[in-house]
Amino acid sequence: MKIKVLGSSAGGGFPQWNCNCRNCDGVRRGTLKATRRTQSSIAVSANGEDWLLVNASPDLLAQIAANPELQPARRVRDSGIAAALVMDAQIDHVTGLLMLRERGTPLPLYATDAVWQDLSQGFPIVPMLSHYCGVEHRRIALDGSPIEMAALPGIRVVALPLSSKAPPYSPHRDAPVRGDNIGIVIDDTASGRSVFYAPGLGAIEPHVRDAMRDADLLLVDGTTWTGDEMIRLGLSNKTAADMGHLPQTGAGGMIETLDALAPLRDRAQRKVLIHINNTNPILIDDGPERRVLAEHRIEVAYDGMSFEL
Structure with a gap:
């Protein structure tokens, strides 16, 4: 199984x-x-x-250009993107779907019922794409049953419901429903x-926690270093928790969580932070925060990072 980080920022x-x-x-x-x-x-x-494609960011066209694997050029019009899966309905995770409108066939789109509702009404990408390539909804169940895809033989995807936030335009923003946000295990x-x-x-x-313990590779929320980061910098009045994210530091933060994991299997586990907000000091390669992460054997994702499992 090959995994490519197309984008690593929030x-x-x-x-x-x-x-x-x-x-x-x-x-x-160029001073940092x-x-x-x-x-x-x-x-x-x-x-x-x-x-x-797991989440389709607004930067998708640049990401395709930077990753030739996604354009195998087997015919006059071609794409390596066989299907897409979205984990929530946030703008930064779904807007790129609009860039796939020139497909010759409907786009297979894996989404929970809650996310499909948001993409049909609150942020109506599905009706918009119906005027172009169209979209085939492939329902993501939340009962632990695996998703198997013909284009990915030997690979199974299982979705887990998460406690996080639906986007501001979702009717579920202040009344969360199961399936607003998911994590996935890819086997x-x-x-x-x-x-x-x-x-x-x-x-x-x-x-x-059980799913995290059992994985060989963790690609997990790296949005903010502290819970009050955005407030302290005068950029927002919301904490990380208000936005549905676990900060890296503090009691119960991501560093403490990752340190406490006892893998269920006796093998090395890579721990990588992804979805990093522009304010997060871990973006500074030689900064003290990056050294703290290194001490805890935690990596920071970057665009183009790849894994083979």
């Missing part, structure tokens, strides 16, 4: 277009040792030619290895 990318925080200003001026990042998305493949049946992917984690519930 919504807005890095640098964010209208932000002049220390990170964004420093990367523009930091790397630009596009908005969060990964791709998964069994053969290196046919890919499942390679041949190798027996798996990845847990959850760019938005608001709480570590028991079923989530």
